[in-house]
Amino acid sequence: MKVKAGRARPEQLDALRSQLATLQKNAEQKPPSPDRAAPTTPTPEKTAAERPKGEAYAEKQAELSTEANELRKEQAKLSNLLHKVSPHVDCYELTSRIYELQVQIEGLWDEKKYIERNGLDTGGTFRDRPEKVVPAKSLDDVQHKAVLTVELQRLREKRSKVTRKLENPKSAESKRAEWSIELAQTNARIEELTAQRYVL
Incomplete structure (x- = not known):
């Protein structure tokens, strides 16, 4: 094409043709094998224990x-x-x-x-x-002790509330008597549960 277009001279064309023939010949041949094969790591055999x-x-x-x-x-x-x-x-x-x-x-x-x-x-x-x-303690004992701990905490909070109510000077006498009974029952229950918890 370049010859027809006047861009290449015939002497340049001969050199390019010989270069193209060499490249085509090399492409048809198999690629050269590498000098050294990649080292293979031997897989260790498992011992009898493995x-x-x-x-x-x-x-x-x-x-x-x-x-x-x-x-x-x-x-x-x-x-x-x-x-x-x-x-x-x-x-x-x-x-x-x-x-x-x-x-x-x-x-x-x-x-x-x-x-x-x-x-x-x-x-x-x-x-x-x-x-x-x-x-080791059984799961039931540990669960029972945890339940007792939660119940004791609830009773102590109740005792604190009732005590604050009793300390209020404006509360009625009828309510004070009711709260005193409730406080005594709560204290008795706390002592009972504390004893049970101590045994576990």
Whole structure:
């Protein structure tokens, strides 16, 4: 085209044709293979401890998961009870039980991971854990104590209101007598619930 248009000379055209032929020849050939093949990292074979252990392994893992889930449910129930207790009331038993459950759950998950990494040992135990000396309180006891704590708080607030009413000099004598009876009943109930709570 450039020759017909008068833009290229025939001697330039010959050099361009030979360059085009060289490029076409190189394109038809296969690309050169790289000098070095990419290093392949050998996949390490799993040791006997890393391989799944069959039924015993699956049963142990399922047992640990089930136990952890049950403890997590119990912990959730206790945590929900905390919402019923005033922030100003000390509920050591409830929070300590929640913490104990958290420690047990973490221990179960540690055991699960240990078995996944190291395999199930012949005894099926996890690092010879020492037996707990202090028996944990049952969920019912902890719930009952939490309910008693909430009830005691309500009664103390009621006692405070009735006491303020009695201190009012403008209140009628008939109302004062009624409030005195209510105050005595409230005090008796507080003493009764405090004794019950102390036993738990």
